[in-house]
Amino acid sequence: MGRYLVTGGAGYVGSHIALALLDRGDEVVVLDDLRQGHRAAVQPGAELVVADLADRHRVQEVLAGGRFDGVLHFAALSLVGESMREPLRYIAENVGNTLWLADAAVRAGVKRFVLSSTAALFGVPTRIPIDEEETLAPVSAYGESKLMAERGLDWADRIHGLRSASLRYFNAAGADPGGRLGEDHDPETHLIPNAINAALALGPPLTVFGTDYDTPDGTAIRDYVHVADLADAHLRVLDRLSERGSCRYNVGSGTGASVLEVIAAVERATGRPVPHVLGPRRAGDPPVLVASNAMLRKETGWVPRLGALDDIVGTAAAWRMKHPRGFRDLVGVAA
Template identity: 45%
Template sequence: MSEANKVPVLVTGGAGYIGSHAVLALRDAGWPVTVIDNLSTGFAFAVPEDVPLYRGDIADADLLERIFAEHGIRAIMHFAGSVVVPESVENPLHYYDNNTGKSRALIAAAVRGGVEHFIFSSTAATYGTPDRSPVSEGDPQQPINPYGWSKLMTEQMLADASAAHGFNYCALRYFNVAGADPRARTGQSTAGATHLIKVACEAATGKRDSVAVFGTDYETPDGTGVRDYIHVSDLANAHLLALEALIERPDRSLTMNCGYGTGFSVLEVLDAVDRVTNQTIVRRLEPRRAGDPGELVSDPSRIRETLPWQPKYADLDQIIAHALQWERRLSELQEK
């Protein structure tokens, strides 16, 4: 895309895991980018020094108005939110507030501020337990946990607000995001993370003594849950391409799965970590967690047909290697 068409972008949650990778991708490609993050789970060190960072809440209308005015914001990439499925089951009202209520406030501010393009970090959890696998965008959305519902409600708000107010949007439904920036500039840094590859890398580097395997009685080949793992840098690139598509065609909005279309079980992932590290992680077999479907694999046909998206890191061992590289780098940062 020409430099003239690269509009100023506000990234919410840009100090967090996925958001920080999107910030790097935007900055590397020459987009004007600004970050808002309350740093509840994000880290200021994840934002490059030359990218403006506002510490604040996405429901703060006055702050958003100031950011829009100071930076001429015309597009939003919205990553801010809570993402832990079991926690959403235990504390649903927090998820409906933080994910849905605050997204409504952000959308309202965007409408008032004349924002033209909105990219939303949605999730495969909106599908619940699909009737078939792989799952495509037209399949029923029947969430089985408050996290999925909180995201689905935001998708609906975007559709309705877009129709009423004339901006266009893209909802990207992530499958299981993993890995880290190949140059180890950022990665998943949150303490107590629940993502399998992150947890396994912590175990491989001595930060945990074992990895829990939640559920061994699913109707899958080895009884453990099957997921579609996508490298976070490939996902960040999909956001840039989606933004370009929104700018090029302001008359349309998009909803697309973000995955590779290949599923790996929990045990297969742990075997891969053992293979990459040449060591054996201790595994603890635990009962299923509430709100977890047995299998969730994407049909990525739509994104491949709609965007010129060519994943660079669609290899499980490479995803794990990058995650491990970041885990070691994170240890160095924490020691300083």
């Protein structure tokens, strides 16, 4: 099999991708500064290099230190709201770190690069579900930073032959079905883990922002993809880069789930009510954001195995109930 560098591989999505690579027999080197990631999330068999992606010399040293068949890049600032308060930081770090990493990959002779991108590239979509033909018009500095990173990678392919794939998605959710990994952010900003935390009395009551949207139950509909299915998608496009040039794919459920549907799924999974209050809409929140997966299915054969909302929420709840303190339960101290 191959040998791969996974940046941000101690974080939520990155650790699940690293696990999927290990499960299929690949060698994995994780590069993570552990600001947001957890040492305990790096699974046995993977090598962990604790380093800041902005340390260009160290990144070049790691890539030059051995043959790599590809780079999978997940280390990035990713909070939309924060990006609107600190736009220059987001653009400088997300774009600069991605392109210097790509430069180091080119210098080391790496031929494949997979970017964890975002459906925030599309801003306010003109059609639902959002397909690859939708206009790229981000309305946040976070989305803009990912778009600029994708464009830089296009040039790396055009000039240096570094083939790249970008996967654009909204909400990764769920946990490893085998219970080895889960979601553990501080602070937590995602709906599903916050609803689970509320049900388990591990966090405050949930606030439902808006109940008067033009949706079946009045609450906003969002796209959720199981993190294990997302890992499978990353591996499929990584392998596809061996056969074709750079590619960009949207990854979504095609249908989405409302806030009230998520709450009901959490209550089924935990057997407990989700304390919540009803609040007004948040400015800028559209009623529906759902991405298509048609092109990814057609070109890679990807099929979500855990696409049902109960599968997504059930695995997330099972991990949290077993590890109420997250990865700290696995190491006995803050991870």
